[in-house]
Every structure is written in C-alpha cells, then in structure tokens.
Amino acid sequence: MQDVLKKKSMEKRILAPRDSRETIGNINVPNPRMVCRNVNVYYDDKQAIRNVSIDIGSNEVLAMIGPSGCGKSTFLRCLNRMNDTIESCRVNGQIFFDGSNIYDPSVDVVPLRAQIGMVFQKPNPFPKSIYENVSWAPIIHGLVETKADADEIVETSLHKAGLWDEVKDRLGQPGTGLSGGQQQRLCIARAIAVSPEVILMDEPCSALDPIATAKIEDLIDELREQYTIVIVTHSMQQASRVSQRTAFFHLGDLIEVGSTGTVFTKPSHQLTEDYITGRYG
C-alpha cells in the first residue's frame, strides 16, 4: 500500500486536494520554546503545508529533512513570518512563541523577527563593511547607545560565530569580500547580534565546501547552549551530526518526528525509511 502511494506521488508532483497524513512519533517536548498547531500554508490555491503540528524545545537543535519540494523551507519561513514577504502566501493555524500566537493580528513582526533570527541557504551579507553587517541590526533596534556598545556587540557576535580571529584586522572591509564559509558565519553573527532566542537555518551549508561546513556544524553545536535552533538540511549526515530531534516532511505533510537517534536507526514510517536509506529523494 505504501509503495503504491509513494509511486503515485512520485509520478504526480502536483498535489491533489486531500487530507493530511497523520504524524508518527511524539510531537511534544517537555519544555517547548515554540508550539505549532495545525499549520496550513497555501501559495495562491496550492497547498504547500498540510496540518502540521510540532513542538520546538528549548536549547535543542531540530532538524527538518525531506525531499525537495516537501515544504520544509516553507514551514521554516512560517516560524518568523518571513512568508509575509511573499504576496501569494497564506498561512493559517497557530504558532505560539512564548505563549502568544505569532499569527495573531496584534503581533508586530519587527520585534518578532529580532527574537527569531534566520540564516539563509545562500550567504547574503549586506554590501556593507563586516562591522556594519553585524552592528546594523542592533543600531536600528536601539540596542546600542555608544560606539563602545556597538564595538562590544560586534566583537562578541563575531566571537560566537567563530569569525573574530579571521576578520578582526579588517572589520572595515566589505562583507561580500569574504569567502563563502566566512560569509555564512558573518550572517550567523548578524543574526545573533540582536540576541534572538531562536535561530532558523535554511540549508546553511548547501553552498559551502566540507571544511566550511564542518566549522558551521561545530558552531551550531556551541550555539545550542544559548539558542534554540531549527535547521533545514538535505544532508542526512548533517542532520544526524547536529540535531537532537528530527522531523521528516513529505509532500507538505509532517510524516514522522522523533529523537534523531530513533529516526535514523529505527524509523517507524516506510517513507522515512526509504528516504534516509537513500531509496529516493
């Protein structure tokens, strides 16, 4: 039965209207930082996310995996309302952050996005100096009053992102002149400069070489002590290396959630097993 279903879905990538599939595994965690319930996302009239519910725990790294087009990036962008910038995109359901629904009309996205930072697939430093890349957000949020404050934030953020030693002598040079891996760490420094609580990472290593990837993965591990991290990745190895919990998405449904060890060694759902063993994807 599962095979038939899989075959059908592989043949026809366009989603027919249908009910969502039930999620296997425990979506709850004891100390959730974010709570998502019955989230549906539509692009115009096409549904990209079906009825997804999941908790994101404090100080954990949650990895979201799944084949291309499964909606994991779309779901990630719901978590800090980045989807608002896409005109055709519509979200319903509830996502609670610190007890309040971020899709409530009374919520202002500007402070929300400062609390839930984001790192993108392709490094996108501003075409400004390294210093300004990091100091810009704290300045516009009024977190700094003096030059000394800004200096301190820049230094600590770059330290946390593991970039300080490489760039401390050339803070005035453009951020776009760094190597790809350095740019991505600069973007992480930019995200943590406003002291967020959650950091969303959308395939942060897909444009990087293995050495730069290893550095970012080490960094993610360190950042977990202070932040909650949600990472979308195409690399199963990366998910198993950096995350504590893993969520498997397939065609807009959240198929399976569980601790990373369980999902990768004893997957309960046939689709999950097929995916992580490399039978498709």
Next chain:
Amino acid sequence: MIVPVLLLILLALSVAGFFLGRKKASAVAKSAGGRHKLHSRPNYYGIVTGLWCCLPAFFLFLLWLIFEQRIVTSLVIADLPPTLQQLPRERLVLIVQDIRNLATGNIVSGEITPEMRDAAAHFLELQDIGTMITSVLVLVVALAGILFFYRRITPELRARNQVEIVIKSLLIVCSTIAIFTTVGIVLSVLYEAIRFFRHVPVTDFLFGLEWSPQMAIREEQVGSSGAFGAVPVFAGTLLISAIAMMVAVPVGLLSAIFLSEYADKKIRAVVKPLLEILAGVPTVVYGFFAALVVAPSIRAVGSQIGLDVSSESALAAGLVMGIMIIPFVSSLSDDVINAVPQSLRDGAYSVGATRSETVKHVLIPAALPGIVGGILLAVSRAIGETMIVVMAAGLSANLTANPLQAVTTVTVQIVTLLVGDQEFDSPKTLAAFALGLVLFIGTLLLNIIALTVVRKYRERYE
C-alpha cells in the same frame, strides 16, 4: 543608374562566391578524408570567398565616389582655354562651379560662354568615362577576389578565424560611430566658438554679468556693441534646473520606492505605465500648461500672500519641467531597486528591520549607481529643455536667484540667436556656439563628478 546595377552585380557575385567557396571546401574535405579534416565548417569558406569578392571591390568603389569630383574637376580645369586658366583663383572656382551646374542642369549664376558650354560637355564625358573605368575595375577586382581565395582553399585554411576578424572589425566600427560623432560635434562647435572668442574675450563671456546679444546694424545706433556676459544665462539655467530637480528627485525617487517595495502587483501594473506616459507628452504641451495654468496660479497665490510674482517666472517653468522629468528618475530607480537581489531584503527583514529601514540602509545604497544614473539623465533633460522655458519663463536675461522672476536659459538663448536669417560672421550668431560649448563642458563635468561620487559610495552586491 549604373551605380545600383553595379552594386546588384557585386552582390550576385558575392553570393556566387559563397556557393563556390562552400562547394570547393566540401570537395576538398572529401578528398582529404571527411569533413572533420576541414579546419572550419564549409559555410565559413563560402563566407570568406564572398567577402573577398565584395569587400575589396566595395572599397575601390567607395574611393571612386569620394575622389570622383576632385579628379574630374582637375581634369576639366587642365583642359580649359589658357585665358580662363590665368584668371585669379576665386574667379576660377566660380567658373568651375558654373560648369558643374551647367553639366548637372542646375541654375547658373553668370553668363554662359561657348567655352563653358564645351567644358560642361567635357565634364560629363569625363565623368562617364570615369564611371565606366571604375565599374570594370570593380568587377575585375571582385572576380579576382573570388579566384584568389578559391584557389587558396585547403583543409588547413582557418576560414572561421577570418570571418571572426571581419565580424569583430564590424563591431568595433559600430561602437566607435558614437564616439566619432561626439568628437565631430565638439570640433564643429569648438571651431565656431573660437571665432566668437576672436570678437569677444573669453573672460568677458564667462564672467560678464550682462547679456544682451542684439546688435544694432549701424554703428551710431544705441546698443551697437551688444553685451555677451553669459553669467545671467547660465544662472537662469541653473535656477530652473535646480527647481526642476527639487521636484523630480524626491517625487520620482519616492514613487519608485513605493512602486518597488510597497505597492502590490496590481497597483504597480497600473501606476508604472501611467507614470511613464508623462515622458511621452510633447514638451510643447507642457509649455502651454506651464504658461496658461501654472504660471497664472502661482501669480494669483503670490499676490494673495503679498508677493510680487512676474507672469513669466522661473518657478512655473521649473515646476512643470520637474513634473516632466519625474519618469526619468522614477522608472530607472524602480528598475534598479527591483534588481537588488531578494536575498538582501530577506537578510534585512530577518534581523527585524522595517520596510523603511531596509529601503534606506540596504536597497538604496545597493541601487545607488542606477538611481544616480536616472537623476543624471533627468538633469541633462532639464538643462537641455527649451520649449517650457520659452513659453513659461521668458526671454529676459535677469541675473537673479529669485524664482518668482523671469529668467532665461542657455538653450533658449541659443534658439533665439539662431532662429531666422542670420549672418554667420557676427558675434551675435557665433555666441550661440560659445554657449553650446560651455554647456557641453558643463554637462560633461557633471557626468564625471557623478561617476566619481557613485564609485565612492556604491555598495557592490554582486
């Protein structure tokens, strides 16, 4: 008649050359053991054969067209009777001109002597002979070209590289046409301007505060000298352009920001073309809008609050001109702001920046070169604009910074100086070229400054 026929024959020969060359190349390839033995594809051999046929022949033909008159005329002069040949140079030129007119059937200025009639007949005869000789030569060269290359076709011959050289030269020629035109314009203006500066010292022109170029015809009349101080004219241009830019830059830039960042697709699809319509309205229409609607209303408002506004004011012209050039600023700025990658916007939004912070700190710095380009285009339109100023700002060259008074601009003065019958050796007419030259230098400097500023402040996102 013979020229188009000749060109057609040349074309036909070239086409024939193409097919011959291609055929030979294929044959050569076959005997060498297959097409892959050939350096270039057979078509290239054909093209080169055709080019060898038409290019040298065409240049020969061009040379004849250029030197035909000169050669024939000198031959005619050599055959004139000695009495005519010994005339002074100016008279001789006149007579030759008459002979030429006689030959082509135009109106002749002097009386016609039998010698001249003979000379005209001789002229025509020589011309015919010349054309015949050239035609034969051209055809011979064309055939020789085909033959020359046809015999050289071997598998090793690099025909494609030769075609590429020809194409590259063609591209170079096209790209230099604009440069040569500019140089030509500058030189012609420069020449006339130097003639003007023989009458009026450069310093008087550049620093003089009075402009009244109308010169009386007779010496003893009032104002027989004229005054050529260009400062009031340039001040007027600056004033009106400044007013126009004060309208166009904020309005244009803000509407570009609205269109690219705030408006949704439907509004954008309607508003952007509407804005661009402004650029399509003829300037004359703007001119009478300024003169009939804007200027009187400014005057009315001014008189209500106790200001003395002249009926033709720099303000009216500047305001309307500003409206006219809004699309130059808005359309270009909108395009470049849109071209800033979405990833930069995402980056800014993801750290909690508002839309306006994103626009101010990320998008505008990244789009700066394009925005400045649009503004520069608008400035040059403003400086060059004539019609609105003629109709709404007047012709009197007041030296004033008061936008409520009538002023005049460089382009308007150039037009008034050159309109109608003019003698091209009086300083009055030549002054137009001096104005044009200074204007050209001014806009050139403006461009250089703007480029330098952009290079310094732009934020490269590639």
